[in-house]
Amino acid sequence: xxxxxxxxxxxxxxxxxxxxxxxxxxxxxxxxxxxxxxxxxxxxxxxxxxxxxxxxxxxxxxxxxxxxxxxxxxxxxxxxxxxxxxxxxxxxxxx
Amino acid sequence: xxxxxxxxxxxxxxxxxxxxxxxxxxxxxxxxxxxxxxxxxxxxxxxxxxxxxxxxxxxxxxxxxxxxxxxxxxxxxxxxxxxxxxxxxxxxxxxxxxxxxxxxxxxxxxxxxxxxxxxxxxxxxxxxxxxxxxxxxxxxxxxxxxxxxxxxxxxxxxxxxxxxxxxxxxxxxxxxxxxxxxxxxxxxxxxxxxxxxxxxxxxxxxxxxxxxxxxxxxxxxxxxxxxxxxxxxxxxxxxxxxxxxxxxxxxxxxxxxxxxxxxxxxxxxxxxxxxxxxxxxxxxxxxxxxxxxxxxxxxxxxxxx
Numbered sequence: 001x002x003x004x005x006x007x008x009x010x011x012x013x014x015x016x017x018x019x020x021x022x023x024x025x026x027x028x029x030x031x032x033x034x035x036x037x038x039x040x041x042x043x044x045x046x047x048x049x050x051x052x053x054x055x056x057x058x059x060x061x062x063x064x065x066x067x068x069x070x071x072x073x074x075x076x077x078x079x080x081x082x083x084x085x086x087x088x089x090x091x092x093x094x095x
Numbered sequence: 096x097x098x099x100x101x102x103x104x105x106x107x108x109x110x111x112x113x114x115x116x117x118x119x120x121x122x123x124x125x126x127x128x129x130x131x132x133x134x135x136x137x138x139x140x141x142x143x144x145x146x147x148x149x150x151x152x153x154x155x156x157x158x159x160x161x162x163x164x165x166x167x168x169x170x171x172x173x174x175x176x177x178x179x180x181x182x183x184x185x186x187x188x189x190x191x192x193x194x195x196x197x198x199x200x201x202x203x204x205x206x207x208x209x210x211x212x213x214x215x216x217x218x219x220x221x222x223x224x225x226x227x228x229x230x231x232x233x234x235x236x237x238x239x240x241x242x243x244x245x246x247x248x249x250x251x252x253x254x255x256x257x258x259x260x261x262x263x264x265x266x267x268x269x270x271x272x273x274x275x276x277x278x279x280x281x282x283x284x285x286x287x288x289x290x291x292x293x294x295x296x297x298x299x300x301x302x303x304x305x306x307x308x309x310x311x312x313x314x315x316x317x318x319x320x321x322x323x324x325x326x327x328x329x330x331x332x333x334x335x336x337x338x339x340x341x342x343x344x345x346x347x348x349x350x351x352x353x354x355x356x357x358x359x360x361x362x363x364x365x366x367x368x369x370x371x372x373x374x375x376x377x378x379x380x381x382x383x384x385x386x387x388x389x390x391x392x393x394x395x396x397x398x399x400x
Contacts, residue, residue, distance in 0.1 A: 043267065049268070
């Protein structure tokens with residue numbers, strides 16, 4: 001997970017979203033590019049991340065982007081990549 | 096008439112005979128008013144219910160886990176397990192009904208002082224308890240010691256008290272992730288998190304050797320320790336002489352902090368397993384019905400002790 005390479009161009013938000021996708025990809029056993037979009041649930045009903053992997057993902061995002069997610073983040077069901085990126089944007093904007 | 100129910104089978108309370116339910120209810124009622132008397136009554140009820148094959152473990156089940164015990168000792172331990180289990184049940188009910196301060200009155204003060212020494216270390220600690228003896232005594236002990244803690248249980252119905260937050264693991268992976276994340280936050284703020292090592296819910300560690308078997312602990316405690324850097328303090332409560340509740344605690348186990356995540360967790364789990372095995376070998380009487388079931392279902396024996 002540590003050796004991630006950013007290979008996308010574009011605006012900051014898209015780079016952010018891609019990095020989140022890469023973090024998720026490194027943790028999700030069933031990830032395939034073809035069947036994933038921002039609305040795909042990160043948990044067992046989508047990418048198959050279990051409770052431990054979900055927490056690992058959040059901690060990795062917080063460390064990588066230097067933000068703290070709100071406690072309510074996991075109240076949103078189901079958690080998707082899009083939700084995560086939106087919260088990242090909000091956390092960075094409020095920093 | 097002798098029941099045909101295998102004594103350790105998971106039979107719902109509602110399916111048990113009416114007199115059995117009445118006896119258990121009476122024990123609960125007495126424990127609420129007079130905790131020390133109530134748990135002794137529950138212990139006596141446990142002996143009787145084991146004799147009637149209504150509660151507890153069969154000697155053969157004990158022998159399967161402790162093959163080195165002579166038959167007579169296994170039979171005695173099976174009876175004791177039944178008695179201890181109903182005693183713990185009455186104690187748990189006392190806590191569920193809001194009597195956490197009454198429950199705290201049964202704790203052995205010298206043992207509590209020893210636990211306090213262990214909890215004095217600065218920073219957060221993961222208190223990893225085991226289902227031997229009255230596991231809910233952890234809450235009562237933390238209340239007496241004035242600790243702030245998150246208590247993670249299978250269900251969140253345990254009584255709550257000042258400084259203690261109880262959360263249940265019932266729910267989906269996202270809910271369990273929320274509990275894990277909350278636990279890491281507690282630890283980073285220098286508070287304690289309490290979780291049980293044994294059980295069946297949620298993610299499990301890699302198998303480690305314990306009592307001649309390969310067992311898997313619940314993974315949450317090890318994940319929290321790794322992510323927060325807090326040490327794990329394995330402990331369990333037991334019924335001591337005179338109906339007092341004593342605590343056994345190991346040396347804190349610190350996460351390595353570097354290297355593969357699963358490997359770090361497995362190393363810590365192996366230390367916990369070694370400590371638990373040492374405790375059970377030294378004090379077979381500490382084996383509980385819950386721990387017995389967990390060991391039975393953890394996998395076949397890998398070696399003869």
